[in-house]
Amino acid sequence: MFSQKDRELRKAVNRQSRFILIYTLLFLFGTVLGMFILNWNVIWSQNAPTDEVMNLLFNQQSGALGLIALAVGMLFVLLKRRKKLFQVDLRAAPEAPKKTMSARVFLSCIVLLFSAQLLYVLVDLGVRAAAQQLGYTMFSAMDSLDAAETTGAMLLYAGFLGPVVEEILFRGTILRGLEQYGKLFAIGTSAILFGLFHGDFVQGIFAMACGLVFGYLALEYSIRWAIALHVFNNFLLSIVLDGCLDLLPGQLQGPVQTVLIVGIGAVGGLWVLLRHRRALAEYCRTNKLPRRTYLVGWTSVWFLLFLVLQVASACSSFTRIS
Secondary structure, X not given: OOOHHHHHHHHHHHHXXXXXXXXXXXXXXXXXXXXXXXXXXXXOOOOOOOHHHHHHHHHHOHHHHHHHHHHHHHHHHHHHHOHHHHHHHOOOOOOOXXXXXXXXXXXXXXXXXXXXXXXXXXXXXXXXXXXXXXXXXXXXXXXXXXXXXXXXXXXXXXXXHHHHHHHHHHHHHHHHHHHHHOHHHHHHHHHHHHHHHOOOHHHHHHHHHHHHHHHHHHHHOOHHHHHHHHHHHHHHHHHHHHHHHHOOOHHHHHHHHHHHHHHHHHHHHHHHHHHOHHHHHHHHHHOOOOHHHHHHHOOOHHHHHHHHHHHHHHHOOEEEOO
């Protein structure tokens, strides 16, 4: 039997899961709408475009399509949250004084993002190897981003506006909506939903790991720091760093990237965790919740529905090797 507190928790998780599910569907709708708007003359021409042509157009226009999808999604968020978006979601709870950010803390968070990148590389290798053994090949969301052309619209979408909107959604609306049920539960649940939102096994795990860092920053410091770190990750650690690596001779790109990811991600990440192990243990102990809280929250109907839909979407990235 569920207690009144359990029912309230499930209602809150259902509300946030339904919210992000609707946003995800509208984001996809915005992408499709953008394809029709930008390519109506090609789509409605006498000769129907081939899949190869549509894929080429998608890669060329990924940035613009992302901006259109963001606009559609944010329109929903503004209509749904209205004043609460600015008065509640993006403001710290008055009873929760924030810590002062220091260069050491921010640098530690950057190192943990490299650790998440290392996790991504390892999971990607493992999933691809397992898929190949089963006779499948995988085309992940990151492969799609790599195939997309680097345009001004793509830089704006992937480097700045995308991270800002995602932080508003996951570390604003969702995290704040679940904060009253415990910090660890709110951070963990928002990170899981953030990972599922990407609809990709490998990128989802990477996003989930990053979401834990972003969530901690948003609760303990400010959502502004979570936004800053997210933009730093997408723009500098991804776009700018990848661009710098591309300038190196081909035979050096792989080794340099490996040294950065393994050196900073593994060695640096281990150092950060060991250095702050007591503080992390105390934080988890102070905010510890009964296991029942996670069982009740993560078996909510809309949470499970979003999980099933996004896992199904992730499975579509696998194709059988002919």
